[in-house]
Amino acid sequence: MSHEKRFKGIPMSKSMRGLCKEEDYEFLGMSGKMTKEPTEGAEALEDYRRHDKEERIRWRQEREQKEKERLQEIEESKKEKEQQWRTHVENLTSSQEKTLQDRLARLRRFREFQRKVLVEESGMEGVSATVTANQLLTRM
Template sequence: MAHVKRFQNIPMSKSMRGLCKEEDYAFLGMSKKTAEDATEGCSALEDDLPDKKEERIRRRLDWEKQEKDRLRAIEESKKEKEQQWRTHIAELTSNQEKALQDRLARLQRFREFQRKVLGEEEGMEGEAADQLLTRM
């Protein structure tokens, strides 16, 4: 309890005082010599600060570069997939158009065949056979 009396003038709640121990306040009882040593240590740390700051800046720039590269790769991937999709759709459309043209050609040949057969069976010529086909 000696530490409570010794550091009584430090503003702190009573519950905190109970939790703290004398070792926690040891830094307040430092002599001037240790304080000077501490300031020398601080100046050494201050010398390291620009190096640390430069290191942080370098790391941040590296991270930003990696992020840009990642975003560029994602964008290129999207463009490539979109191009593949367009190519796929163009192929499907071309195949469908070809299939429709083939079907139309087959239907036209079949109609010509029907006209020919009906004309031969009934002895009809062009227009009469067309009228008969239209009714069918």
């Protein structure tokens, strides 16, 4: 029953207190004995704390390194997508220019054909026939 008085200050719910027994608190009594023997316990505790701190520092550094790598991968991905977009736009533009050049060439050949047909049908020869054919084609 002395354990109830001794550990009354430990924050715990009522239901939890009901479940706990004296054996559950034995480890607390042992920790009190460890404080009386400072040489062994203190060194072990100090080693544990130092090791724990080193572990936390190492984990934090690993997290930071992973975050840097992730951000670098995202940046590289953005650059790659941007480059792909530029290539796509360049290809699209060049194909449109080629299409327009082909259309212009076909249109010029057709106009030459029309001019030739008009000159032949009019029966006139020379520069005057060409001027007349150009005027007719311009009206169309």
